[in-house]
Amino acid sequence: MSALLSILLPLLLVLSVQHSSAQAQDEPVVLQPTLAESDRVRAIAQPVARTLLRTIREELTHALAKGGPVDAISVCQIQAPALTQQVRDEARPSGAVFSLKRTSNRLRNPADAPDPAERQALQIYLEAESRHEPLPPDLLQKVETAGKTTYRYYQPIRVAALCLSCHADPAALSSDVKALLRERYPQDQAVGYRDGDFRGLVVVGLTLP
Numbered sequence: 001m002s003a004l005l006s007i008l009l010p011l012l013l014v015l016s017v018q019h020s021s022a023q024a025q026d027e028p029v030v031l032q033p034t035l036a037e038s039d040r041v042r043a044i045a046q047p048v049a050r051t052l053l054r055t056i057r058e059e060l061t062h063a064l065a066k067g068g069p070v071d072a073i074s075v076c077q078i079q080a081p082a083l084t085q086q087v088r089d090e091a092r093p094s095g096a097v098f099s100l101k102r103t104s105n106r107l108r109n110p111a112d113a114p115d116p117a118e119r120q121a122l123q124i125y126l127e128a129e130s131r132h133e134p135l136p137p138d139l140l141q142k143v144e145t146a147g148k149t150t151y152r153y154y155q156p157i158r159v160a161a162l163c164l165s166c167h168a169d170p171a172a173l174s175s176d177v178k179a180l181l182r183e184r185y186p187q188d189q190a191v192g193y194r195d196g197d198f199r200g201l202v203v204v205g206l207t208l209p
C-alpha cells in the first residue's frame with residue numbers, strides 16, 4: 001500500500017502542477033495602457049460605444065411607442081445583436097474593432113456573460129456604485145492572452161425611465177411582459193432596477209493599427 005502511494009503521490013503532484021500552470025497561461029493578464037495608448041484606444045472606441053448606446057435607445061423608444069413593451073421585447077431580442085454587428089462593422093479604421101457587446105453582472109441573456117477581463121471591469125464599477133462614488137465615464141484595459149495584445153474600452157450603462165417597463169421590480173412589470181420574459185429568459189436576473197442604477201457595460205474590443 002505504502003509502496004503504491006509513494007509512486008502515486010509524486011505523480012499526482014506533477015499532474016496538479018501541470019494543470020495549474022496550463023490554467024495560468026490561458027488567464028488573460030490585464031494591464032493599464034499607457035497614456036499614449038489610451039488616447040489612441042479612446043479615439044477609435046469611444047464613438048463606437050456611444051453610437052451603440054444611442055442606436056439601441058432610439059430603437060427602443062421607437063418600438064415602445066409603436067407596439068408597447070411586449071412588441072419591443074421581440075425588437076430588442078432580434079435587433080440588439082444585429083445593431084451591434086452593424087455598429088461594429090462601421091467602426092473606423094476598418095478591422096480595428098473585433099468585438100462589441102453589452103455585458104452585466106445581472107444578466108438577462110446568458111450569451112452576454114462577462115469574460116474574466118470584463119468581470120474585473122464590472123467589479124470596479126460595482127465597487128464605485130456601492131461606495132456611492134461617481135462612476136468612471138470610461139475604463140481601459142490592455143489585455144495579454146497567450147502573447148497577444150488587445151485592448152478593451154468600457155462605458156457604463158445606466159438605467160433610465162425608458163428601461164423600467166422591462167427591467168424594473170417584477171411587481172411593477174405588466175403581466176404580459178413578465179410572462180414573455182419568463183418564457184424567453186428563464187434565468188433572467190435583469191429585473192429589480194431603479195432609475196439611475198448601474199446596469200452594465202458596453203465593451204469594445206480592439207487592436208491598435
Ligand code: HEC
Nearest residue numbers: 069072073076077102107108109112158162163166190200
Ligand atoms: C422592451 C423591453 C426592454 C426595454 C424597454 C429595455 N430592455 Fe434591456 N433588455 C431587454 C431584453 C429582451 C434583453 C435581452 C436581449 C437579447 O436577448 O439579446 C435586454 C438586454 C439588455 C442588456 C444586455 C445585458 C443582459 O442582461 O443580457 C442591457 C445592458 C440592457 N438590456 C440595458 C437596458 C437599458 C439601459 C434600457 C433602457 C435604455 C433597456 N435595457 C430597456 C428588454 C428591454
